[in-house]
Amino acid sequence: MQAPDGAAQRYSFLFPIGYSYYAIATSLTPAFYQKLVDRCWRRSGTLLYRPNQKQSCCPHYTLRLDSAQFKPTKDQRQAVNRFNRHIVGDSYPREAARLHPRSRVEARRRHNVFDLVERIHEPEAEALPSPPSPDHVFTVTLEPDTFTEEKYAVFENYQRVVHGEPPGKISRSGFRRFLCNSPLRRGSVAGPDGTRRPLGSFHQCYRIDGELVAVGVLDLLPDCVSAVYFLYHESIHWLNPGKLGALREIALAREAGYRWWYPGYYVHNCAKMRYKIEYKPQYVLDPEDLRWYLLDKEALALFDSGHYVCFSAHGKGLGNGDGQGMEEGVPIKDASSSFAKEDSNSDSDSEENTFLLTSSMPGIPSLEQMRHVDMDRLVLRSDFSDNLIAASHLVIWETEDVAQFGSLKSRVAELVAAVGPDLVGEVCVDFRKRAGG
Structure with missing residues (x-):
């Protein structure tokens, strides 16, 4: 099987490394990563992670918001209006109204209707009539997710001042590793109206008077805007930039046609996570049937009543979150910054000797089910050949069994189970030596 270029483009390249489940991605198509996010996965840099909600001390659940249904609360509207007033100042609205008057119909509409997309863009330089x-x-x-000193300066300030991170734990290498140069390939996709929207990882950069003051790290996928991280300079803390960043990302999902906004994992027993559920309507991904359930009072009551929640087992209705999930960063031990703390899991050490196929991890096929999965045509790549290799061509493939924990075949079977057997044709198991390891 020939590897170069054409043949390799259809695959996403993963290397299995561990449990809850961890994998390293060297190259991902945005469409494939969208499928992973819809199966409880998230990424931090090149590290992919699927949590074991049953065994974790802090179960992580995937959330998503329907931007088309979103209606900002009074507090959220006030945050947008407060920021806009700060940018334009006190005199600009009066002078602009005199020089560029709105029609009576338009003025009435604006007074009665808070259009999120309109208000979010309102203070931008290119949207403001001039003079005044x-x-x-x-x-x-929206810029490529590459490293610059300008971005790092904001990151360093945010980690040190806002998060209280010791200066010695903040580094350029840590910033690069987790928030720059992601494994997602950049591209674009055409929406229903023919408009093309970008795909891949980007930095949404906010500047006031030419100075970079905030950066939203985003994964733009075929059907969602996935929030990776948001950082800002201490000088704009009083303007509630985190809330503004979330609202701008929701507006992007709506106006560009992505529809869904994924705010990252939700941990119910973590007070710092509660801000995520202030944006409604949101849907929570059931880790067992991989379907979406409305995150309403009933769902929150289930979270209150137990450590681990399987919504399908409680007979909860699907709401209107498009139900289907089968058709969204986590450093392990060497994290140099606190920006990935919300996705960390303290149980990885105890799981290192656990066989995934006989574990209690929800949504994972059993050992017996994996025996019937055809992995012979799964492709692999190594440093010893420029070609992609079919698993069945390996000398040891037929001599090993998926039940032989620790064997090559069992490790590959774990990765296939964690990703989903139906995606086996989109994965290349990448055994090439990685830089630094």
Whole structure:
């Protein structure tokens, strides 16, 4: 099987490394990662992670919000209006109304309707009629997720001042590793109206008067805007930038046609996570049937009543979150910064000697089910050949059994089970030596 270029483009390259379940991604198509996010996965840098909600001390659940149904609360509307007033100043609205008057119909509509997309873009320099001039020049740009000193300066300030991280634990290498140069391939996809929207990992950069003040790290996938991290300079803390960033990401999902906004994992017993459920309507992914359930009062009551929640087992209705999930960063021990703490899991050490196929991890096929999965045509790649290799061509393949914990075949079977046997044709198991290891 020939590897170079054409043949390799159809695959996402993964290397299995451990349990709850961890894998390293060297190259991912956005469409494949969308499928992983819809199966409880998330990423931090090149590290992919699927949690074991049953065994974790802090079960992680995947959330998503329907941007088309979202209606901002009074508090959220006030945050947007407060920021907009800061940018344009006190005199600009009066002068602009005199020089560029709205029609009576338009003025009435704006007074009665809070259009999120309209209000989010309202203070941007290119959207403001001139003259007059606003107090500040505000711009937002979607840029490649590459490292720059400008971005690192904001990151360093955010980690040190806002998060209280010791300076010695903040590094350029840590910033690069987890928030820059992701394994997602960049591209674009056409929406129903023919408009193309970008795919891949990006930095949404916020600048006031030319100074970078905030960065939203985003994975743009075929059907969602997935929030990876949001960082800002201490000088704008009083403007509630975290809330503004979330609202802008929701607006992006709505106006660009991604529809869904994924805010990252939700941990019910973590008070710092509660802000995520202030954005409604949200849906929570059941870790067993991989279907979406409305995160309403009934769902929150289930979270309150038990450590681990399987919504399908409680007979909870699906709501209107499109139900189907089968058709969203986690450093292990060498994390140099606290920005991935919300996705960390303290149980990885105790699981290192656990066979995934006989574990209690929800949503994972059993050992017996994996015996019937055809993995012979699964492709692999190593440093010893430029070609992709079919698993069945390995000398030891027929001599090993998936039940032989620790064997090559069992490790491959664990990866296939964690990803989903139906995706076996989209995965290349990448055994090539990685830089630094």
